[in-house]
Amino acid sequence: MANTFAFVESLSGALRRVGLEAVTAARRLADATGGGEVHALVMGAPGILATAEVIGAHGADVVEVVEHAGLALYSPEVVAATAAARIGDGSYRAAFFSASAQGKDLAPRVAAKLGASLGADVTAFEASGDAIVVRHPVNTGKVIATLSITGTPVLLSLRPGAVTAERAPRTARVATIAPAIDPAAARVVPKELLAGNTAKLDLGEAPVIVSGGRGLRAPENFKLVEDLAAAFGNAAVGATRAVTDDGWRPHTDQIGQTGRLVSPDLYIACGISGAIQHLAGMRTSKTIVAINKDREAPIFKIADYGVVGDVLQILPVLTEAVRKAKQSH
Numbered sequence: 416m417a418n419t420f421a422f423v424e425s426l427s428g429a430l431r432r433v434g435l436e437a438v439t440a441a442r443r444l445a446d447a448t449g450g451g452e453v454h455a456l457v458m459g460a461p462g463i464l465a466t467a468e469v470i471g472a473h474g475a476d477v478v479e480v481v482e483h484a485g486l487a488l489y490s491p492e493v494v495a496a497t498a499a500a501r502i503g504d505g506s507y508r509a510a511f512f513s514a515s516a517q518g519k520d521l522a523p524r525v526a527a528k529l530g531a532s533l534g535a536d537v538t539a540f541e542a543s544g545d546a547i548v549v550r551h552p553v554n555t556g557k558v559i560a561t562l563s564i565t566g567t568p569v570l571l572s573l574r575p576g577a578v579t580a581e582r583a584p585r586t587a588r589v590a591t592i593a594p595a596i597d598p599a600a601a602r603v604v605p606k607e608l609l610a611g612n613t614a615k616l617d618l619g620e621a622p623v624i625v626s627g628g629r630g631l632r633a634p635e636n637f638k639l640v641e642d643l644a645a646a647f648g649n650a651a652v653g654a655t656r657a658v659t660d661d662g663w664r665p666h667t668d669q670i671g672q673t674g675r676l677v678s679p680d681l682y683i684a685c686g687i688s689g690a691i692q693h694l695a696g697m698r699t700s701k702t703i704v705a706i707n708k709d710r711e712a713p714i715f716k717i718a719d720y721g722v723v724g725d726v727l728q729i730l731p732v733l734t735e736a737v738r739k740a741k742q743s744h
């Protein structure tokens with residue numbers, strides 16, 4: 416019986432949410448196709464072994480761990496060679512990666528090494544006979560392509576948030592293995608990771624995103640967006656390009672075609688018109704709430720809930736309501 420593989424991303428010794436999403440996806444595919452094991456690979460500096468239990472708790476039967484001082488930062492050649500060596504033994508039907516910034520670098524490298532098919536930036540998948548059928552947003556998300564992919568293995572990179580990481584406890588067999596090539600021998604050696612504001616929750620990790628546009632009128636009014644995000648506790652702040660170009664917010668906050676692609680459980684668009692370039696980055700969010708004073712604003716076409724009104728008046732009321740709801744739980 417064919418097995419399913421998951422590459423589990425980590426950063427600074429901690430698992431990334433997208434890593435556990437890949438394990439959950441692999442578990443789902445394995446269960447839907449009548450079995451086979453889920454084998455997960457995690458790589459990092461010494462200490463990363465401690466994450467194996469959590470990976471098992473999300474459905475991996477086997478967790479292979481590569482610990483090496485040269486892997487404190489993502490090393491493209493070493494990680495791709497090791498993942499390809501693991502997947503290339505012919506026992507896997509499918510292999511899951513994330514379509515995160517790292518996964519967009521890694522998955523095509525592995526596919527090229529193996530001569531394997533890659534379904535990139537996938538938002539849904541299912542097995543269908545010999546094929547794996549995937550959905551993949553194209554044309555800035557205006558069109559969803561359905562692709563039927565055959566071959567062994569099929570590689571898939573999952574759009575962050577497309578699958579919610581879930582526990583599916585296993586007592587995983589854990590093995591430490593060596594990297595396929597020595598990190599010291601790599602031609603590209605990562606030297607430094609320049610962190611942004613590390614106190615902030617990453618947009619790709621946050622289950623809730625409160626995002627602001629030019630409708631906030633002035634940069635200081637983003638305080639209202641930050642207050643709402645803080646009331647949720649597990650929310651990140653996003654922005655449109657209009658406001659990042661104007662310097663109201665850092666460019667790292669920008670969501671859209673030329674910014675971050677996100678799929679949180681909840682996306683609250685505050686004073687955002689809903690230009691296609693913005694929608695391209697967030698339209699796969701599971702629930703979308705829009706606040707806009709113009710009832711004809713395009714954002715309402717994709718919103719699940721819409722509030723027509725002045726965002727500067729509505730945000731404080733919403734923040735208070737979220738605070739109260741949180742306190743009563």
Ligand SMILES: Cc1cc2nc3c(=O)[nH]c(=O)nc-3n(C[C@H](O)[C@H](O)[C@H](O)COP(=O)(O)OP(=O)(O)OC[C@H]3O[C@@H](n4cnc5c(N)ncnc54)[C@H](O)[C@@H]3O)c2cc1C
Pocket residue numbers: 627628629630631632654655656657658669670671672673674685686687688689690691692693696706707708709712724725726727
């Ligand atoms: C090549 C290219 C790439 C691009 N990439 C991106 C991208 O990645 N991300 C992105 O976001 N954009 C991108 N853009 C820009 C995009 O086309 C829009 O210009 C931008 O998204 C608009 O931002 P906005 O909604 O904040 O501003 P606006 O379009 O000005 O909309 C402001 C909205 O706020 C509402 N409003 C005003 N006052 C209030 C109030 N008091 N209360 C409530 N609502 C109010 C208005 O009704 C309006 O709908 C790109 C453009 C190009 C050409």
